Amino acid sequence: MIGHCIATYRAYDDKADFNKKAQGIAVGLTVGSWTEMPEAQKQHMEKHLGKVVSVQVHEPADLQPGERYADISIAYPDINFSRDIPALLVTVFGKLSMDGKIKLIDLEVSESFASVFPGPKYGLEGIRNILGVHDRPLLMSIFKSVIGYDLPNLQEQFYRQALGGVDLIKDDEILFENPLTPLEKRVEACMEAARKAEQATGQKLLYATNLTGPTSKLAENARKAIAAGANALLFNVLAYGFDALHELSSDPSINVPIAAHPAMAGALYPSQHYGISAPLLLGKLMRLAGADLVLFPSPYGSVVMPKEENLAVQKALINDMHHLKASFPVPSAGIHPGLVPLIIGDFGLDVVVNAGGGIHGHPLGTEAGGQAFRQAITAAMKGVSLRDAASQPGHEPLAAAIEAWGVRE
Ligand code: 1AE
Numbered sequence: 001m002i003g004h005c006i007a008t009y010r011a012y013d014d015k016a017d018f019n020k021k022a023q024g025i026a027v028g029l030t031v032g033s034w035t036e037m038p039e040a041q042k043q044h045m046e047k048h049l050g051k052v053v054s055v056q057v058h059e060p061a062d063l064q065p066g067e068r069y070a071d072i073s074i075a076y077p078d079i080n081f082s083r084d085i086p087a088l089l090v091t092v093f094g095k096l097s098m099d100g101k102i103k104l105i106d107l108e109v110s111e112s113f114a115s116v117f118p119g120p121k122y123g124l125e126g127i128r129n130i131l132g133v134h135d136r137p138l139l140m141s142i143f144k145s146v147i148g149y150d151l152p153n154l155q156e157q158f159y160r161q162a163l164g165g166v167d168l169i170k171d172d173e174i175l176f177e178n179p180l181t182p183l184e185k186r187v188e189a190c191m192e193a194a195r196k197a198e199q200a201t202g203q204k205l206l207y208a209t210n211l212t213g214p215t216s217k218l219a220e221n222a223r224k225a226i227a228a229g230a231n232a233l234l235f236n237v238l239a240y241g242f243d244a245l246h247e248l249s250s251d252p253s254i255n256v257p258i259a260a261h262p263a264m265a266g267a268l269y270p271s272q273h274y275g276i277s278a279p280l281l282l283g284k285l286m287r288l289a290g291a292d293l294v295l296f297p298s299p300y301g302s303v304v305m306p307k308e309e310n311l312a313v314q315k316a317l318i319n320d321m322h323h324l325k326a327s328f329p330v331p332s333a334g335i336h337p338g339l340v341p342l343i344i345g346d347f348g349l350d351v352v353v354n355a356g357g358g359i360h361g362h363p364l365g366t367e368a369g370g371q372a373f374r375q376a377i378t379a380a381m382k383g384v385s386l387r388d389a390a391s392q393p394g395h396e397p398l399a400a401a402i403e404a405w406g407v408r409e
Contacts, residue, residue, distance in 0.1 A: 003110030004075035007092040012101035018070035026050035101273040114322035123325030140168040142356030162197030164370015171210035184228040208232040238264040249290020260291035283316020302334025337376035338407040372401035
């Protein structure tokens with residue numbers, strides 16, 4: 001029996017016959033034409049023919065112009081494409097992505113297609129195991145404004161972040177190979193700071209160094225970083241394509257967690273009418289390609305995503321999906337301690353709270369920035385209001401953060 005991958009689209013049109021449109025997609029993206037095909041050829045081509053699974057037209061009585069749409073699901077036979085994400089995406093949304101108001105909203109890949117993807121090597125549980133932290137959300141901080149920094153300054157910024165009690169530190173995604181802080185030297189300097197901080201905090205730490213360079217050098221650069229001591233990687237997945245992540249994550253010698261950065265995602269998911277939905281782009285596809293952690297905007301910070309969509313990304317990362325481990329959700333951008341109760345309320349404990357400006361911009365400094373987040377996490381987990389927690393002795397970092405950024409109810 002042939003497996004199928006099912007693609008679901010939302011197509012907008014005020015007048016179209018959506019059943020006809022669905023049939024056109026199913027045939028057009030597989031065998032090309034059907035009715036004109038000679039009977040003998042039809043028998044041979046049947047196994048390649050896409051099938052319309054469902055067409056649900058949204059057409060309430062009070063419909064306004066521009067609001068009529070249909071959700072169309074098409075099953076594509078697996079034998080039409082090789083088992084890689086580029087082939088899958090070009091089949092289901094190659095030319096179609098440019099053909100009117102149509103957005104790819106979901107993909108259900110077959111067991112057989114999924115079977116060639118190892119997915120996240122570590123995933124959510126694996127990262128918790130590495131860090132030895134199982135009972136609270138993790139805290140990640142982001143290097144900020146380090147272009148033009150030399151190694152001692154970078155190391156100092158790393159150390160200050162680490163002393164604040166963060167579990168992960170990621171490079172800024174715009175830090176590329178450069179003469180002042182080249183990859184291997186950067187890793188050595190930061191891991192030395194991580195060891196020093198561990199002596200003070202007793203806390204393990206993952207440093208996700210930015211894996212950059214031409215595609216042909218990515219694996220080599222990842223191995224160099226790991227040989228220099230890197231214990232995690234940051235990767236700008238969408239600038240390279242999902243297949244590049246798949247190559248890295250399925251390489252046995254790249255044996256550290258990979259954090260997927262969403263740079264460029266805004267060119268693809270936010271439109272109502274075009275592109276690829278956030279839960280598919282930043283959820284399912286990132287996970288299938290092997291991201292251990294996935295960053296994406298939250299409903300609350302400086303770059304926002306509607307809450308419903310945000311929670312759908314989270315579900316795509318953690319709900320059952322074939323044999324794939326769950327990826328760690330990392331809602332990000334403009335996060336400060338006053339948002340922590342909302343984030344934990346939405347995501348539960350299996351979330352990485354991630355901040356750059358919300359740590360480095362703390363009025364008492366970077367170290368206090370991390371401490372304020374840890375205090376906010378502890379208070380939110382106990383159900384204590386942040387303002388009450390901030391009034392307790394030793395909670396000056398949280399009090400100063402609230403003074404600076406407030407608490408979002
Ligand atoms: C959605 C990605 C967020 C990110 O990479 C980043 O650098 C955030 O920085 P802050 O927390 O907004 O300063």
